[in-house]
Amino acid sequence: MxxxxxxxxxxxxxxxxxxxxxxxxxxxxxxxxxxxxxxxxxxxxxxxxxxxxxxxxxxxxxxxxxxxxxxxxxxxxxxxxxxxxxxxxxxxxETDLWQMLTRVAQGRKEREIDPAVAALQTCADEAARDPRISPVARERIDAMHGFVRTMDDWYRQMIAIPPGRLMMLIAMGKRVLAFLPKGKGEK
Incomplete structure (x- = not known):
């Protein structure tokens, strides 16, 4: 420049x-x-x-x-x-792209995901104690909480992988699917 x-x-x-x-x-x-x-x-x-x-x-x-x-x-x-x-x-x-990515991801996680996990935990706890809540609402709150927690756990696992290995995983793309068991409805 x-x-x-x-x-x-x-x-x-x-x-x-x-x-x-x-x-x-x-x-x-x-x-x-x-x-x-x-x-x-x-x-x-x-x-x-x-x-x-x-x-x-x-x-x-x-x-x-x-x-x-x-x-x-x-x-x-x-x-x-x-x-x-x-x-x-x-x-x-910072010019290291992985450092930039992980810092942004960590900052967003702390500001957005962590409060969402905590709020959904509170909602799930309240729903479990409240007999007035419908089974459908309780199930959907639990499903949302479980999903967000699973994504949070996935993030923690991915951030712990050394950048070089993570790049290899990303470069493999959908070829990774060959190593996984088939899901429902897959041929």
């Missing part, structure tokens, strides 16, 4: 497109567009950048940049790095 010495210069077209597209995807995933764009910029940058430089490059407010950097630090997708001769905070992105 080219050096960002003159912040008014346009980014290379491919970098610009990546940053804009990453921002759009972030919006679809429930992530603030500026947060996603800053992450994309730092991910493609070949050197750490300071907040003012990020703001100028992306043409976003300094306060927005500051808040976005805090969020990215919280997700552990970026880190502060010292730059000799400059007292400002500089930032660089």
């Amino acid at each position: 080219t050096e960002f010495t003159d912040h008014t210069n346009l980014l290379p077209t491919a970098v610009q497109q990546f940053v804009l597209h990453w921002g759009e995807m972030g919006g679809q995933w429930g992530v603030n567009r500026s947060v996603a764009q800053i992450h994309a910029l730092l991910y493609l940058s070949d050197r750490p950048m300071h907040a003012e430089e990020i703001s100028d490059t992306l043409k976003i407010a300094r306060s927005n940049t500051s808040n976005s950097l805090k969020e990215l630090l919280g997700w552990k997708l970026i880190r502060r790095v010292p730059v000799l001769g400059d007292r400002r905070d500089h930032y660089e992105a």
